[in-house]
Amino acid sequence: MDRLLCCVTLSLLGLGLLQTNAFDVHVTDLANKTCIYASMKANFTIQYDTNNDTRADVTLQAPDSVNASGSRCGEGTEAPLLMVAFGNGLSWSLNFTKNDTKYSSDVLTFTYNTSDTKLFPDAKRQGLLTSTSHSSFFGAVPLNETYKCDHGDTVISENVQQLYWNVILQAYVQNSTLGNEFRCSADSPTPSPTAHNTTSATTPKPTTKPVDNPAVGNYFVSNGTGKCLLASMGLQINTSLQVDGKNIWTVLNIDPNTTESSGSCGNDSAILRLNDHNATVVEFNFLLKKNNFHLQEVNVTLRNGSATSQTVNSNLSLWDASVGNSYLCHKEQLISVSEDLHINTFSVRVQPFSVQNGTYSTASECYIDEDSILIPIIVGAALSGLIVIIVVAYLIGRRKTHVGYQTL
Numbered sequence: 342m343d344r345l346l347c348c349v350t351l352s353l354l355g356l357g358l359l360q361t362n363a364f365d366v367h368v369t370d371l372a373n374k375t376c377i378y379a380s381m382k383a384n385f386t387i388q389y390d391t392n393n394d395t396r397a398d399v400t401l402q403a404p405d406s407v408n409a410s411g412s413r414c415g416e417g418t419e420a421p422l423l424m425v426a427f428g429n430g431l432s433w434s435l436n437f438t439k440n441d442t443k444y445s446s447d448v449l450t451f452t453y454n455t456s457d458t459k460l461f462p463d464a465k466r467q468g469l470l471t472s473t474s475h476s477s478f479f480g481a482v483p484l485n486e487t488y489k490c491d492h493g494d495t496v497i498s499e500n501v502q503q504l505y506w507n508v509i510l511q512a513y514v515q516n517s518t519l520g521n522e523f524r525c526s527a528d529s530p531t532p533s534p535t536a537h538n539t540t541s542a543t544t545p546k547p548t549t550k551p552v553d554n555p556a557v558g559n560y561f562v563s564n565g566t567g568k569c570l571l572a573s574m575g576l577q578i579n580t581s582l583q584v585d586g587k588n589i590w591t592v593l594n595i596d597p598n599t600t601e602s603s604g605s606c607g608n609d610s611a612i613l614r615l616n617d618h619n620a621t622v623v624e625f626n627f628l629l630k631k632n633n634f635h636l637q638e639v640n641v642t643l644r645n646g647s648a649t650s651q652t653v654n655s656n657l658s659l660w661d662a663s664v665g666n667s668y669l670c671h672k673e674q675l676i677s678v679s680e681d682l683h684i685n686t687f688s689v690r691v692q693p694f695s696v697q698n699g700t701y702s703t704a705s706e707c708y709i710d711e712d713s714i715l716i717p718i719i720v721g722a723a724l725s726g727l728i729v730i731i732v733v734a735y736l737i738g739r740r741k742t743h744v745g746y747q748t749l
């Protein structure tokens with residue numbers, strides 16, 4: 342039978358922080374050759390029912406030392422399996438498939454032991470429970486290459502949320518030698534969370550890790566006579582997704598490199614439509630009233646294959662400035678489109694009307710930006726006031742004591 346030798350080494354990079362354990366596993370075959378190599382940090386949140394008929398949450402990390410003896414290299418039609426066991430009856434496993442050129446992960450299984458009353462106090466159902474996920478841990482990786490991903494990624498399965506980061510993994514290792522690095526797209530230098538692992542249109546995948554600020558894109562709309570609407574901004578969509586009956590907030594950045602702008606310019610209304618990969622479409626509707634313009638409506642369309650969700654807020658009154666000016670705001674702002682969808686905006690500059698010569702006119706800066714100058718002034722004024730009061734109080738006090746001495 343397939344008897345394996347598995348060497349488990351420690352690789353503790355932590356400096357006392359909680360989430361710094363990483364396990365590091367070589368799965369070897371009978372000839373002592375490595376067939377699977379894996380190193381990663383992982384963190385699991387498990388929900389369970391208690392005797393009180395409430396739901397409880399427990400979060401644990403994969404330790405640095407795990408037992409990989411349940412793993413196998415796979416022979417014939419048997420799929421290779423990476424299996425690590427730790428703690429009291431906890432285990433995590435992932436099997437793999439390949440074709441002539443690529444390999445990918447197949448089924449991910451997490452097993453936990455609710456009989457462990459220390460970890461799962463008051464658990465209603467006791468025993469070994471298994472939660473599986475068929476959504477791939479990673480997509481197609483060229484054979485002989487090592488999948489590497491520093492960015493966090495989350496896998497959601499029944500009652501379990503698993504977060505991984507600093508992942509290095511290769512299955513089907515040849516000649517005990519790890520191949521070239523294959524970086525996940527989330528690690529690419531420019532922040533582009535929309536690009537996760539797939540190349541086609543992607544949809545938000547729940548993440549619990551904070552996402553980098555979005556890159557600022559420069560967009561415009563043209564009509565027959567040239568640019569008639571200018572906009573530059575960084576956009577981040579924060580939306581609540583239903584996963585296993587649980588709401589999970591997910592953040593997704595608009596990547597300017599994959600975003601096309603279009604729209605229309607009218608006399609008293611203008612539309613800017615930003616289309617990122619057809620997966621995310623954000624539409625801004627500006628109105629001109631009297632001598633001021635403002636953002637009246639935002640419409641966000643998220644597409645997941647054939648599923649489409651649309652969220653609109655037509656009652657906004659943001660980004661206002663007088664016509665002939667542009668609106669500028671460096672600070673992060675929040676546009677609440679619905680209860681379940683917000684947009685965080687960064688370094689906004691827009692001019693939806695009266696664009697001259699394709700360039701922005703004088704900027705009318707937002708209140709929050711002015712605030713940042715105003716606050717130190719107010720604080721400074723208050724402090725000088727305080728100093729004057731202290732000095733006056735001191736002088737009065739001195740005069741009193743002086744008077745006191747004279748009477749003695």
Ligand SMILES: *[C@@H]1O[C@H](CO)[C@@H](O)[C@H](O)[C@H]1NC(C)=O
Binds near residue numbers: 346373
């Ligand atoms: C397997 O190889 C490792 C180093 O690659 C070595 O330390 C170990 O002793 C070998 N085990 C056997 C049984 O050959």
Ligand SMILES: *[C@@H]1O[C@H](CO)[C@@H](O)[C@H](O)[C@H]1NC(C)=O
Binds near residue numbers: 391392393397
């Ligand atoms: C269940 O109820 C008991 C007593 O009411 C309480 O002590 C315990 O903390 C509760 N457990 C949970 C998980 O809420």
Ligand SMILES: *[C@@H]1O[C@H](CO)[C@@H](O)[C@H](O)[C@H]1NC(C)=O
Binds near residue numbers: 437438447
């Ligand atoms: C991976 O394991 C699951 C169950 O644990 C099984 O259904 C699936 O067929 C396996 N994949 C391959 C490629 O063998």
Ligand SMILES: *[C@@H]1O[C@H](CO)[C@@H](O)[C@H](O)[C@H]1NC(C)=O
Binds near residue numbers: 431456457458469
């Ligand atoms: C599950 O936990 C219980 C209680 O700690 C223990 O007796 C049992 O051996 C554990 N099961 C496994 C498979 O480790």
Ligand SMILES: *[C@@H]1O[C@H](CO)[C@@H](O)[C@H](O)[C@H]1NC(C)=O
Binds near residue numbers: 441
């Ligand atoms: C191997 O799988 C990848 C991704 O699943 C696919 O793009 C490729 O066409 C497949 N190659 C062969 C030879 O089947």
Ligand SMILES: *[C@@H]1O[C@H](CO)[C@@H](O)[C@H](O)[C@H]1NC(C)=O
Binds near residue numbers: 441442484
């Ligand atoms: C992977 O490496 C092995 C040996 O180094 C080689 O025989 C095989 O052709 C390589 N496969 C691919 C897809 O490059």
Ligand SMILES: *[C@@H]1O[C@H](CO)[C@@H](O)[C@H](O)[C@H]1NC(C)=O
Binds near residue numbers: 516518
């Ligand atoms: C396997 O690795 C050894 C040393 O690491 C090397 O000498 C040998 O050429 C390699 N074989 C193949 C087929 O790549």
Ligand SMILES: *[C@@H]1O[C@H](CO)[C@@H](O)[C@H](O)[C@H]1NC(C)=O
Binds near residue numbers: 529531532596598
């Ligand atoms: C976006 O484009 C810029 C300039 O062409 C490039 O430097 C950057 O790497 C690109 N970012 C992505 C995520 O493609």
Ligand SMILES: *[C@@H]1O[C@H](CO)[C@@H](O)[C@H](O)[C@H]1NC(C)=O
Binds near residue numbers: 579580590592683685
């Ligand atoms: C997304 O929205 C939720 C709920 O309002 C909030 O808790 C979370 O901090 C937001 N995330 C970001 C990155 O704005």
Ligand SMILES: *[C@@H]1O[C@H](CO)[C@@H](O)[C@H](O)[C@H]1NC(C)=O
Binds near residue numbers: 618619
């Ligand atoms: C978006 O979808 C339209 C049709 O629905 C298609 O013509 C267009 O090529 C798609 N664009 C991208 C970037 O996928």
Ligand SMILES: *[C@@H]1O[C@H](CO)[C@@H](O)[C@H](O)[C@H]1NC(C)=O
Binds near residue numbers: 642
């Ligand atoms: C929202 O945008 C979509 C396409 O981008 C459009 O079909 C729809 O009519 C818009 N809804 C509103 C209320 O503007």
Ligand SMILES: *[C@@H]1O[C@H](CO)[C@@H](O)[C@H](O)[C@H]1NC(C)=O
Binds near residue numbers: 697698
């Ligand atoms: C438009 O720009 C050109 C070149 O930058 C300049 O020569 C011209 O005076 C500008 N016109 C206006 C109306 O600003």
